[in-house]
Amino acid sequence: MDERAVRVARLVAAEPTRAGDRRGVAGTLRRLCSAAERELSASGTGVSVVAGSEMRGVAAVSGPAYEALEELQFSLGEGPCLEAIARREPVLVPDLLDGAMRRWPGYAPALYDKGVRAVFAFPLQIGVARLGALDVFRDEAGSLTSAEFRDALSFADVAVTTLLDGQADAVPGAAADGLDDEVVGQRAELFQAQGMVAVQLTVPVADALARLRAYAYAEDRPLGDVARDVVARRISFDSGRS
Amino acid sequence: MVEFLQMLTRRVADLFDTGEAGLLLADHRDRLTFMAASDESARLMELFQLQYGDGPCLDAFRTARPVTNVNLAAATEKWPQFAPRAAQAGFESVHAFPLRLRKEVIGAMGVFGSTTELDETDAHIVQSLADVAVIGLLQERAIRRGEALTGQLQRALNSRIVIEQAKGIVAQASSVTPDAAFALIRDFARRNNRRLSEVADTIVTGLPDLPDLVGG
Numbered sequence: 001m002d003e004r005a006v007r008v009a010r011l012v013a014a015e016p017t018r019a020g021d022r023r024g025v026a027g028t029l030r031r032l033c034s035a036a037e038r039e040l041s042a043s044g045t046g047v048s049v050v051a052g053s054e055m056r057g058v059a060a061v062s063g064p065a066y067e068a069l070e071e072l073q074f075s076l077g078e079g080p081c082l083e084a085i086a087r088r089e090p091v092l093v094p095d096l097l098d099g100a101m102r103r104w105p106g107y108a109p110a111l112y113d114k115g116v117r118a119v120f121a122f123p124l125q126i127g128v129a130r131l132g133a134l135d136v137f138r139d140e141a142g143s144l145t146s147a148e149f150r151d152a153l154s155f156a157d158v159a160v161t162t163l164l165d166g167q168a169d170a171v172p173g174a175a176a177d178g179l180d181d182e183v184v185g186q187r188a189e190l191f192q193a194q195g196m197v198a199v200q201l202t203v204p205v206a207d208a209l210a211r212l213r214a215y216a217y218a219e220d221r222p223l224g225d226v227a228r229d230v231v232a233r234r235i236s237f238d239s240g241r242s
Numbered sequence: 243m244v245e246f247l248q249m250l251t252r253r254v255a256d257l258f259d260t261g262e263a264g265l266l267l268a269d270h271r272d273r274l275t276f277m278a279a280s281d282e283s284a285r286l287m288e289l290f291q292l293q294y295g296d297g298p299c300l301d302a303f304r305t306a307r308p309v310t311n312v313n314l315a316a317a318t319e320k321w322p323q324f325a326p327r328a329a330q331a332g333f334e335s336v337h338a339f340p341l342r343l344r345k346e347v348i349g350a351m352g353v354f355g356s357t358t359e360l361d362e363t364d365a366h367i368v369q370s371l372a373d374v375a376v377i378g379l380l381q382e383r384a385i386r387r388g389e390a391l392t393g394q395l396q397r398a399l400n401s402r403i404v405i406e407q408a409k410g411i412v413a414q415a416s417s418v419t420p421d422a423a424f425a426l427i428r429d430f431a432r433r434n435n436r437r438l439s440e441v442a443d444t445i446v447t448g449l450p451d452l453p454d455l456v457g458g
Contacts, residue, residue: 170398
């Protein structure tokens, strides 16, 4: 680790825990998000983790308000986090009104409505492997300074180290301590709904997710709410037979 | 990685008019193994040391200190196995440098020459190249380890996701709650002595043909 990363790792270690913090890796990442929020003059930050090729989930956010914004990228299948992961390089949007609305027609307006004016996403990666991304949200337009940019890269490095060290300590076959609950358990209903809709429509689960997304978009409702209704059988995609 | 180390041994050999270089690395049980050499004769010199258990690289590895300017003709007592064989191969002097990582020694680099005399500056340069080898090795190992761990993490997360999806599939197909569906899947896995994640995977990828969970 270079000097900057060592400093960032110390900041994360010194960050106080909060009531409701999860154990293990998810808890460390939550504190990393808070430290990053403060150091990078952000209004919020989030870390998302890739599971498998298409599946992604939120691992931690600096504050509850950003959980939904971070999650929304996965609901919509677009956003700076996904782009940073796909392109393997930081995605920097210092002014949300400058081109972002066309780039992410679903996500950018939602960010703007919540008061976000600038967003920066940093990939979490090692070698050829992709772990996820660190998202930095600001309520004022403007670029990161070069020092902030380098700090953000260090926060991403420390997030990678946290994830890998946690995984190194995990029992074989299990995810790093606390991470599967945070990334998967929290949105169990979405995956269950995916399975149910797959049966209702006789399509693969990946297609079922697309149908759920399309429904949520058309009805202008959060994907999580739609999933909950599917699991509770208040919504069925199989109107002909149910 | 081996290519990088081979390049490095060639660079070290090039520093000398008549000299070859070889490199040994410790495995996770701290046993030295051959990694790279600038030519076949240097490879043989490294292999001799491993085979017979004496020689300059082994000393450098054990003591964490460089071994420089040892005249092979006068080293038979020091290395009864290695010295005569190296002399026979036409070498006259040897040097060896530990590959150090802080307090740990992770390998050694040998330099085999004819009349080569290393002064302090030469020794310093060769030790620096040995240090470069260590940095390169560590980066490579860290990356490989990181990639492997990332794969493990993603498989573990993915298997939890697939279990939730399978719960939804069975819940819909059998008109039960997701919790009841989970019990069905789990019991099926137990009865058939299969892993839960494996059964869940079969359910999700096997759509639309669902296995009969109640029978079986």
